[in-house]
Structures are given as structure tokens and as C-alpha cells.
Amino acid sequence: MHNKTLSELAQGLREKAFSSAELTQYYLDRIQQHDGNLNSFITVTPERALAQAKAADALLAAGKGEALTGIPLAQKDIFCTDGVRTSCGSKMLDNFIAPYNATVIEKFNRAGSVMLGKTNMDEFAMGSSNETSFYGTVKNPWDLQAVPGGSSGGSAACVAARIAPASTGTDTGGSIRQPAALCGITGLKPTYGRISRYGMIAFASSLDQAGPMTRNAEDAAIMLNTMAGFDARDSTCLDKPVPDYTADLDNRLQGLKIGLPKEYFAEGLDGAMASAIDAAIKEYQKLGATIKEISLPNTHLAVPTYYVIAPAECSSNLSRMDGVRFGYRCENPVDLEDLYKRSRGEGFGEEVKRRIMVGAYALSAGYYDAYYLKAQQIRQLISDDFKKAFAEVDVIMGPTTPEPAFNFGEKGNDPVSMYLSDIYTIAVNLAGLPGMSVPAGMVNGRPAGLQIIGNYFDEARLLNVAHQYQQVTDWHQQGPEKYL
């Protein structure tokens, strides 16, 4: 059962091979059984899930089922859920129960899907290893010594361990694609503005984008069909028609032009990882694609640019966590300043505090031009690099990460080396482009991810390109033995 894809589950529900209530209970049991070790969920919501399943069964019985009706899903704990704690992985919001749903949650509710619970994540989505979560680290199902990646580490691990059929993530600098790669699943970060950010707790507003985390491209397409679309409550969400993302999955790749940025295969890339990516590219050649070496000359500026813009925005976005209206408040504050200092000092973890300080510094008088403004200018250059590239190629490919999952504690004391693990994913957020990671081999027993980058709003093509690869390879079907 737990190896079934979303369309197989939907078929089973339609044909009454099992009910949504049975399916939901099945997954709740698996969570119960396995998540003690994995720690991929912060909150499991069995009662709510079973109630939703019951409602879904009624819809299915009435013949009103849609693609996701009755299917259990895991939601990253960054999406506000009416009546259920939304912690964002932080002590600061440990007691926060949102009185509203994020638009993404609302859309899943309308589609009749079932929420199993809220997944673990790096605190306020700041991290690449899930080590910054207030709720403890998530383990990589492939190797419990290895990190699952981050920030959507819980969402990646629960899908890899098949304790949830699919999940949602958010990606500010790689937070969907990097954990998807490290856990051997498929993750898609759509174009900025494709999915509403309303009710998704902001890290860096100009970079944040939600997306599906699934076992294969077809599932990602099904999830995206529900998640995408205009929302009047998010001014940065684009009013653009949503195509059926499953429609083009079977298109042939004959004549597809793939660009390989030389900067993504340069120093810093693990040798075995490079081989895995080369092998994937060869598969594409066999499918009729042509390869062209391209250059994204400002690639080396992506990480420093990101680490000015993202902290600058987060320093402002997180100001609302002040201990006044919701969330953590220190004990017995003596005055206002004490209330602020201790509530924030005690409520936020180290990495969050580091980024708030970096961001506040970059925005302060006398430094703004040298840091924030300069970073915005470089951001434009990075976008221009991609624009030029997409004049010549249809998609860009490369590794999602420089190396497979690293071990806990390996980079924990060195923020910069941690930041570099997002070196291939960050530029995509700065440019606002869609990017995907698909399983493409194993390196030292841990999954390797192939990144596919598309032009703006070219998600359908990305999904098609990923799906065709998954028709001729089976990396996406492999999973950690213990959970198969």
C-alpha cells in the first residue's frame, strides 16, 4: 500500500479497494511505528485526519472525488492551519494556533485531501540540515546518521520513508530541492508567484515559494494542480491560468535542448556525484535530447547575494515575533525592553538570531548601499545570466547539491560551509525560476539529486522532462530498505 503513487491511491479509492478512512489509518499507524526514530512530524493530527477522511469518503461515495480526495498528505509546519499548532520549527511559536488557514491548506481542504500532520523543519526555514529545529533533528531514512537536508527535512523524510504519500515544502534557497535530493525523492519549487504565500510564515518574502515533495514527477504534477493559482490575498501571486500539469507528462523529449552550466560542474563538486549526474545526462541523450555547455558567470555571487537579501528580509519579517500578541513571552518581564530582549532572546534559536543580526546590519544606515542595494543589483545580473541561457536552451541541468547527505554535526559549527551546500539551488530563487530535483543515483549509499531548472512558468515542461527520465530509470522507486 505505502509504495503506491498518488494516482494509484486515487484509483484505489475510486474503485473502493480501500476507503479514505482505512488509508488514513494505515498511514497514521506507519507514522506511529516509524516516526519515533525519524522525527519527521512536529504534530500528528489523527482525529482531524480521520474526520477529514470520513468526509472524503462521503464525497467519493457521491462520485464527487477529485484527484486528491481522500488522500492523506503531510504539511510543512510553516503553513498556518486553523486550529492546529503552527510552530515553524521554533520555540517562539510552540504555543501558536493560527485562527486561519494558509491558502495552500485551504486549497487542499477544498480538494478533499486529508492532513496527517505538520512536518518538522529548520527553525523558520533557516537551515540546510534540519538541525536548527526546536523539535530536534529529523533523521534521513536512508541512514539515521545522515541529515535529511533542510529546511523541509521532515517533509522529505516522511515521503522517503513512505509514512506519508506526499507532502508540501517551501523553498527560499533550496529548501525543497536540497532535502528532496538528500532523501531521494522528487521536489519542485515553482516559479515565484505561482503558488500563494498567504498564510505561509515568511522567511524571505521575495524568495519564498511553496511546492510539492513527492515520490515521482507525476505525483508532483497532481499536487501542483491543486496548489497553483492566483490568490487575491497575496499581491505577489501572479494572475495566470493554471494548466493541467499532468497533460504534458508523456511528451517525447526528442530535440530537447539541455544546458549544462560549466560553473555547476566545477571545483567543490563531489566526484561520485558528478558521475551520477553524467549518467543521468546520458539517459537524456538517449531520449533524444541534445546537450550544450553554457555559462552562468555570476554563479559564484549567488550565495553571498542570498545571504544579504534573505537575512535582510527575515530581520524585518520576524520582528512581529515580539512576545506581545502571540507566541513565546518570557517570564515576568520587568519592562518593555526586557520583554522584547528576553522573549526574542529565549524564543529564537542561534541560526535565526545570526540571520536577524546579519540582516539588520545589512539594512542599517551607512551599510544599505554597500550590502542590500548591491545585492539587489547582483540579483539582477544573476537573473540576466539565466535569461541569456534560456535564449539557447530549454532546460538547465546539474547536480542539486555538491555532495550527498552529510552526517549530523558535520557542518553544524561552520555556518559558511553549511551555506555552501545550497550553492546550486540558491540562484534559482534569486531569479524566481522554477527548479526541480529528481533522484538520479546513489553516492556512497546515499541518494543523489539531479536538478532541472526551467524558464518562468515552465513547470509543465520541467515535470515532463522529469517524468520521461523516470520512465526509463528506477531511482525514484528505490527507497530505504527498512521502509519499503
Added chain:
Amino acid sequence: MQWEAVIGLEIHAQLATKSKIFSGASTAYGAEPNTQACAVDLGFPGVLPVLNEEAVRMAAKFGLAIKAEIAPRSVFARKNYFYPDLPKGYQTSQFDLPTVGKGTLEITLQDGTLKRIGVTRAHLEEDAGKSLHEDFHGMTGIDLNRAGTPLLEIVSEPELSSAYEAVAYMKKLHILVRYLEICDGNMQEGSFRCDANVSVRPVGQKELGTRAEVKNLNSFRFIERAINHEIERQIEIIEGGGTIVQETRLYDSDKDETRSMRSKEEANDYRYFPCPDLLPVVIEQCYLDEIAKTLPELPDVKKKRFIETIGLKADAAEVLVSSRELADYFETVVKASAAPAKICANWVIVELVGALNKSAQEITASPVTAEQLGGLVKRIADNTISGKIAKQVFAAMWAGEGDADTIIEAKDLKQNTDSGAIEAVIDEIIAKHPQQAEELRSGKDKMMGFFVGQVMKATQGKANPAQVNQLLKKKIFA
């Protein structure tokens, strides 16, 4: 040494939109604390702002009225600082790209001459909530009903040279925003408030002195007092050999003094940056053309028309254009009475406004409508009643006894213009007061008033005073 003051004003006008600038919550004043604040106003996690187009339209309307440059592209920025009544930890405002740029406003000085005051900019922003320090036993209560109410911050050039000019400028703006119907102007409720930047320098010096910002000015009287107080304070310090520190001072109306709130060193670094949750505001010329069509006749234009076309004196015109409702009322009276504008103006300014002030009523709620007052003035103009009787009729109208003609009829107040009858009365009075008659004949003109008064008394005011005058002269000097 001779000193001159240099003053610039920052005026915050709450825009009269139904809902808030970035949320759908109501902006109505006076609701129970925190009942008009939605998740967006409360700054809850994950929520996002959506710009209220009406606020932009109102800002553009203001810009057109002061002939300002209106930015084709303006940008909202975040002004970051912590305060409990600022829910998000930043105020969404505009920084380097405001919606309204440079414009001008003309004020009338004491000697009647005009002075042009530059408006540097007017930008859109959200209001904060309120901190309530009473009733919480040493704690502070927060009411976020006001949070997110749209504000237009109108910043003047430092071109005002006295408290008088500052008040004149502020009054002028106050009239203008109400004409435009973009702000209710209620200073009591904080809909229209002001911060003043004040500095002094020796007369003739070009460089500006160090300024202090005086905050919390919410009445014209306080502004005048606070600015005068601040000018005196600064002169006293400089003449005593001290220097002015750049600081923010708070005006305390109870003690009539300003006191230091924070110095420049303690000032916040607001870390402004463009708000990534909002797109730039793009305003096209056709949008402005549409708004221009909706602009009412503005006070300055109206005043000019009242003087040049209708023939009013400048001071009367100034009073009548001080609100759109008053000006409209006056024009209706002129139309309904077909009487000379001057008499109409006099009746509106003296009798009507006097009665309204006495009973603390707004002109929109006046018990006497403009049509009714016009009907009364018509009867003065056609000599049906005298001005004196008219006051009596007006009082009856105010009391709701009907329109002028009904009251004149019912109370038999028609003016007596029968010269035979009046002459008979005059003869009688002259006979009664021979000594006074003699004095008048011998050149004591004051006695004229005595006789007119006696005649009016005898006729219960119904005689026409001009006619009485004329007949008296004829009788006395015959």
C-alpha cells in the same frame, strides 16, 4: 539680536476609506478595543498586505489639488522599529518613492498678502494602534483598532516663519482635505494631527539652526502655543550661551510645555527597505484624468469667485469657503432669496453660524435649511419685513415654527409702509418730546436715533427704518 523662526510641518491625515490600507477591517472610530483588527492588522504570522486602491485614489486626488507631481511609480517601504502598538515591528510607509511629490499651498498672512508654502511630498502609510496607559495598574493596554488605518503624511518645506503661519497652513490643509472628502478632519479623534519641526536663526542668516521636532499636536490652539513656546525656549538657550540639541520633544497641553522624548543619538535607525510583499504602485495619466474630473471647486477658486463674481469682501468670502457645506449653504441662500449676496453672506455668517455655534451643531444638521433662510432674506430684500423683525422670524424658524412666510403671516409681522400711518405716529412722538425735537433741529444729530427708536417701538418694529428716517427728517425740518 533679532531672531527668526523656521518651521516645517508634517501633517498626518487619516484617509476616509471604509476599510484599512492593507486589510478589509473597518476603519470606523470608537469601537470596542481590538474589535476592528483582523489577522493582517494584528501582524499574525503568514498574513500578507493587499493595498486598498481607494487610499491611492485619495492620495492622487490630494496631489492634483495642490498641483503636485504624482509619481508614475511609487514604492512602499518598511520602516522598522519595535513598539507594542506597531504589530509587525515595522510600519509600511513610503520612503524614497512617495506617491505625491512636490506641490504648493497658498496661505493668507495677517496683512492680507498671500504666501506660497512648498509641500515637499505626501506619502501613504499605515497608522499604528494605541497604547493605553490608564486603567491597567502599571501595565499598558494595546488597542489595535487604529492599526492599519490609511494615513497621508503631508510634509511641508521649512518655509513657515511663525506659529501664525503654521496654523494658517494647517487650517488651509484642513479645509482642503475636507473639500476633497479624503479626511473627516476630526482632530479630537486624531484624524488630522501634526508634528512641527522648529528651529531659530538670527535674521539674515541663511543656514538653518538645529531643529527640534515637537510631536503630539492635535489642535490649532496647541500648535500655536507649542510652536511659540518652542521658539522662546530655543532663543533663551542660545542667548544664554547654550546650543540646541537635535531631538524629539513632546507637547504636554496640560502643562503647556514641551519636554524631551529622545535625542538624535537615541533615534531609531529605521532600516528602510522596499516592502517585498507589495508591488510598486503604478499610476497612469488616464487614471489621473479620471480623478481630475471628480475634483470639486477648490476653496481658493471658490473664494476668488465669491469676491470677483458675487462681490463679497475678502474676509466674508474667506469665512464662507472655510467648509464646502457652508459655501454650498450660502450659495443656496443667494439663489433662493434672489437678494444681494452681501445680505445673504451677513445672514449666513452672523445669524446662522452664530446660532449653530451657540447650540454646537454642524451646518449639515442645521434646523434652518438654506432654502428656508433664503426665503427669509427674500422678505428682507423686498421690504416685507425689517432686519430687526427678521431676527425674530429667524428665531421662530430655528424653533421649528415653519418657513419665513408662514411665520410672518401668523405673527402679523409685515412691515408697515403706509406713510400716512407712520407720519401720524411721528407727529404724536414729536408732540410728546418737544425738547428733544428742538435739540435735533438745532443740530444735535444724535437725537435722530432717539426718534427712530421711538417710532420703531411704537410700531412694534414693523415700520421700515429707512422710511421712518426719511419721514422724520421731513417733519422735523419742515
